[in-house]
Amino acid sequence: MRVMITGGLGFIGSHLVRWILQHEPEVDIINVDALTYAGNPANLRDLEEDPRYQWHRVSITDEAAIDQLLSSYPVDAIMHLAAESHVDRSIQSGMPFVQTNVMGTQVLLEAARRHRVGRFIQVSTDEVYGSLGPTGYFSEDSPLAPNSPYSASKAGADWLALAAFHTYGQEVMVTRCSNNYGPYQFPEKLIPLFVTNGLEGKPWPLYGDGLNIRDWLHVVDHVRALWMVLQSGQPGQVYNIGGHNEHTNRQIAQTLAELMQLPSSIIVPVPDRLGHDRRYAIDAQKIRRELGWEPEISWMQGLSGTVAWYHAHSDWWQPIKSGAYLEYYRTQYGDL
């Protein structure tokens, strides 16, 4: 079986590539990643020589290049993760989000139809459901109510994916996961930003009152769920994925300060994110009931392992934070 993974040099995509190569010996992977600022070949450096793996530096918005790839390498399935993924960046400028997340998804769906690709997973996010009050959960039937340019672009892509199922019978499934954490997450996101700032002796900017809530899941639990959906999910269906693991941002900062033996004075309140969603919480009963998925990595085990990983891998994150990695990749691979 051959699977195309988009965004395989990013945080979740690189874990997915690694997990499949380790657990599914009959599967070959074509990784389509444009290498934006968030992509990093170092995430999969040890797998570059693996004959079951190849990376093509192609944008999912480039219809001709995607067509050519699918002609040269017919695939049985596409697992689509490539995206502009950071909410704060979308607040600065929404256009790259529309181009990659909306238009890129439509390019892939149409190419999948032309090339008769069997299954297609649209990897989406709980943010498409909007923001919750203090109680309740997002189920697959919750109405879409995205609030940021990022989440609005993901919601648009989800509708396009489901339309491909309804209109053409393409075997499309949509997954909507809560916040991921773990190794190789780009240090613009909350947990890796705070951990690496802590290691550098820099403050932790906590937005607003710090009481916004997210539902956290270890990235390896997410990629296991994606593989189960690819194997056994029903076309046209949406699957929520979440760890039932809610924390305020302030609680996370305090837990990290304890784990890293740092004073709580490292936490510095800063102005709030514009349009900041208050609470996300996923009802994941459907994937548990229908596909037998359960999270396996506990919060404290996962979080302390993540802190230890960043502690041991300053060679990975320091060039990212200094900007040196962008210079290096420009010389290796051309302009980003």
Ligand code: NAD
């Ligand atoms: P990321 O930003 O770490 O990685 C995105 C990857 O996509 C990068 O390697 C980048 O180079 C690539 N990419 C961007 N634009 C591209 C384009 N036009 N063509 C080809 N490649 C392109 O993102 P992530 O956190 O790993 O998220 C992956 C997916 O999972 C996204 O679709 C995101 O919406 C979704 N998701 C993320 C989370 C989370 O907590 N991180 C939670 C739920 C869902």
Ligand code: DAU
């Ligand atoms: O819910 C899934 C989503 O989780 C994914 O779809 C997104 O791709 C991913 O980026 C993530 O979005 P969030 O906006 O929730 O993640 P982020 O790490 O940016 O922020 C988490 C919370 O921490 C949020 O309430 C904002 C807050 N925050 C974030 C940063 C970067 C701070 O207080 N300070 C910060 O410096």
